[in-house]
Amino acid sequence: MKRQGNLWPAITTSENIHAAYLRARRGKAWQRTIQSFEQDIAGNLERVRQSLIRKTFRTSPYNVKTIHEPKKRDIYVLPFAPDRIVQHALMAVVEPIWDRMFIDDSYCCRTGKGIHSGSLRAMQFVRKHKYCLKCDVSKFYPSIQHDVLFGLVQRKIKCPDALWLLRDVIYSTGGGANAPIGNYTSQWFGNLYLHELDMQAKHVWKVRAYLRYCDDFCLFHDDKAVLRDLATKIREFMSERLGLRLSKCDLFPVSRGLDFLGYRHFPDGYVLLRKRTAKKMQRRLRTIPAMLASGRLTLETARSVVASAKGWMRWANTRNLAMAMNVNDLEHTIRMELAKDGSPSVQ
Numbered sequence: 001m002k003r004q005g006n007l008w009p010a011i012t013t014s015e016n017i018h019a020a021y022l023r024a025r026r027g028k029a030w031q032r033t034i035q036s037f038e039q040d041i042a043g044n045l046e047r048v049r050q051s052l053i054r055k056t057f058r059t060s061p062y063n064v065k066t067i068h069e070p071k072k073r074d075i076y077v078l079p080f081a082p083d084r085i086v087q088h089a090l091m092a093v094v095e096p097i098w099d100r101m102f103i104d105d106s107y108c109c110r111t112g113k114g115i116h117s118g119s120l121r122a123m124q125f126v127r128k129h130k131y132c133l134k135c136d137v138s139k140f141y142p143s144i145q146h147d148v149l150f151g152l153v154q155r156k157i158k159c160p161d162a163l164w165l166l167r168d169v170i171y172s173t174g175g176g177a178n179a180p181i182g183n184y185t186s187q188w189f190g191n192l193y194l195h196e197l198d199m200q201a202k203h204v205w206k207v208r209a210y211l212r213y214c215d216d217f218c219l220f221h222d223d224k225a226v227l228r229d230l231a232t233k234i235r236e237f238m239s240e241r242l243g244l245r246l247s248k249c250d251l252f253p254v255s256r257g258l259d260f261l262g263y264r265h266f267p268d269g270y271v272l273l274r275k276r277t278a279k280k281m282q283r284r285l286r287t288i289p290a291m292l293a294s295g296r297l298t299l300e301t302a303r304s305v306v307a308s309a310k311g312w313m314r315w316a317n318t319r320n321l322a323m324a325m326n327v328n329d330l331e332h333t334i335r336m337e338l339a340k341d342g343s344p345s346v347q
Helices: 014-025 032-053 080-099 115-128 146-156 160-170 184-204 224-242 275-294 299-314 319-324 327-340
Strands: 063-067 073-077 131-137 210-213 216-221 246-253 258-260 263-265 271-273
Touching: 014 032, 014 080, 032 080, 080 160, 080 184, 115 210, 115 216, 115 258, 115 263, 131 224, 131 258, 146 160, 146 184, 184 210, 184 216, 184 224, 216 224, 216 258, 224 246, 271 275, 275 299, 275 327, 299 327
Parallel strands: none
Antiparallel strands: 063 073, 131 216, 131 246, 210 216, 258 263, 263 271
16 A cells, blocks of 8 residues: 655645635634634634644644534534644545545545435345345444554555644544544544455455445345354454444344435335434424524525425435425425525525
C-alpha cells in the first residue's frame, strides 16, 4: 500500500482554507459566531491558515451536550473557528486518499453512495440469498482506540505535517478512546477503522455478499451454518484487533424482512419504511401547521421538511402512508403560501 506524502501544501493553501470555511458554514450562516467571524473574513481566514503553518493550532476544548433522540448519546461541539474550518481543510485533502481504498460496499458519507444506494444494494442481496447476519457495534465512536486509529492513519499517510494535525484531532479527547460524535472527521475515522473488518470479510473470509453503513453491517448466505461461524469470527476479530464489541448480531431468514438504513426489505422486492422512521416522520409533519401558525417555523424550513419526507418515501412502497400523512396536501398548502410571498414554488 503506497503511503501519501507532501499533503501539507494542499491543506494550507488560501484557496483550501476558504473552501473549508464555506463548507463549515453551510446551513449555519445565521449563527452569531459565524456572523462575527465574517466581519473580518479575510483576516480571520489568514489567521486560521497561519495557525496551521506555524503549528500553533490546537483542538479547542469541547462543549459536550447530551441528547436523547433517537437514543441517549453525547455530542461534542467545537467552535466554528478555527476548529471546524481546520477539520474541513484537512479532510478535503485526506478524504479522496482514503475513499479510493475503501470497498465498493461501504456506503457511509461517501460521494455517490449513501443511505439509498446502500438500501438498493441490500435489496439485491435479500432477493438473492436465504439468510442474513446483521450486526452493529456497541458504542462505536466512543470505543474507537486512539492508538489503533492513528496506526491505521499512518499506513496510508506519511506526510509529517498532516500526521501532526491528524494526531492532534485524534487524541483531542484524551482517555485513550473516542472519536467524538459531532466532529466532521469522526465519520471518516469510523470508516477507516472498520475498513479493517471490510478487508477481513471480503479478502480473508471471502464473503461475497457483504455491505456496511457506518457501524451497521450485513452478511448474506444460503447456509445458516456459514453465517453462524462468521458471527464467531467477527466477534473475535473486533475484540482482538479493534478493541470493539458487538451490541447485536442477529441471524435470520430474509423472508422475515431486513430492517436496515431506515427501510424494511423483503425478498419479493417490497420495501417499507421502518416503523420508527415512519412514526418520527408523521410526528414531524403533524406539527408543521401549528408551528407555521405560531411563527416557530418558516415556510422555507417547512418546505425542506416535506421534501425530506417525500425523499424517504420515494424509495419505498408508501402510497398509503403518504395518503395517511396528507403529504401532498401539506406540500400544496406550503407551495401556495410561498407563492403569495413571491418565493419559488416547491418543485
